[in-house]
Amino acid sequence: MTDVVRVIRQSQGTEDSISLKQQRNNTRELAEELGADSLDTIDLGNTSGFSLFYKDSDDNGRLDAQPEVQELISGLRAGKWNYLIAHDDTRIARDEYFSVIQHAALVGGCELRFVSDVPDDRLTFRIQRVVEAETKAKEIEKSKAAVEHRRERGYYHGTPPFGLEFDSEGEYLVKDMDEWPIIERVFELRERGLSYRNISDEIGTISKSGVGNIIRENRELYLTRLDANHPAVSSAD
Missing domain, CATH: 1.10.10 (Arc Repressor Mutant, subunit A)
Known part of the structure; x- marks a missing residue:
């Protein structure tokens, strides 16, 4: 039996162009290539890719605070799956939490596979994660500043109602x-x-x-x- 679990996630930022539908399709194709007898899905929808490493401990929007992710970690450690797949590594996590999932997969003998190539060099991977994290943090700060700017000036914020x-x-x-x-x-x-x-x-x-x-x-x-x-x-x- 070849058991596969896939992670589907889209960043909350508008720069993320890999649609959820596209991820579902290409990961299903990858699972078939791996000869999957079963395919479980961790579908996080539009969820932040950052964990406690980059967010406050009381932020319930953290990646590691999601019940589905906690179940994924437990399942990986228990050896529930042969493969963990995703469109790319950033679907799983955009910070050092990726290493937590890697370790859980290693303990349970689960191999990670991705539709798109990811950096093999550990230094390259580290630099890429740091740059992405800093870029994301700046985007969030800019967004917050823009909202505050509008509110201070009495501009309407949000989608205009009907009419x-x-x-x-x-x-x-x-x-x-x-x-x-x-x-x-x-x-x-x-x-x-x-x-x-x-x-x-x-x-x-x-x-x-x-x-x-x-x-x-x-x-x-x-x-x-x-x-x-x-x-x-x-x-x-």
């Missing part, structure tokens, strides 16, 4: 004139006492939950942009 869009500078929310008539209609019908379901049926292009999001979740964003003579504005006053 609104960013202005030409990408800073403030303005009416999306293609969708805004629906917003006005939703509040008009609500003022007439219609239920969310009835409003959805009346308009026909928005779901019941969508109506709820407009009336409850983003109410203030809409009310401040409705014309002063709109019934929802006058009743709020």
Whole structure:
């Protein structure tokens, strides 16, 4: 029996171009080449590749804090699999935690195989991991600084809700004139006492939950942009 386990993971950063679907396909092909009789999957989705080596101990987003990774380590040590495969080594870890997994695999007699080549030279590997870790840390800091910059200036942060869009500078929310008539209609019908379901049926292009999001979740964003003579504005006053 040839038992194989694969790790599927995509970095949370936008620079990561190896899609989860692509990883599932190419690791399945590699497993077949290895003659796998069974294929287990550790699918981490969009997860940070850094462990306690680079993150705070109370950060639950750490790679080594993931239950699936802990199960992987236990299984490797117990000799559950013949091969551990991934698209490349960075799918497994982007810092020294890779050596933890390597050691667990060594204890359990599991061989690591990758779809893409990884550095054989240990110094090259070490340098590559350090550079990637520092680059990732800088990206995170830049992202945090950008978010704080927007908040300090009162810019909207996040995806614009239905009926609104960013202005030409990408800073403030303005009416999306293609969708805004629906917003006005939703509040008009609500003022007439219609239920969310009835409003959805009346308009026909928005779901019941969508109506709820407009009336409850983003109410203030809409009310401040409705014309002063709109019934929802006058009743709020």
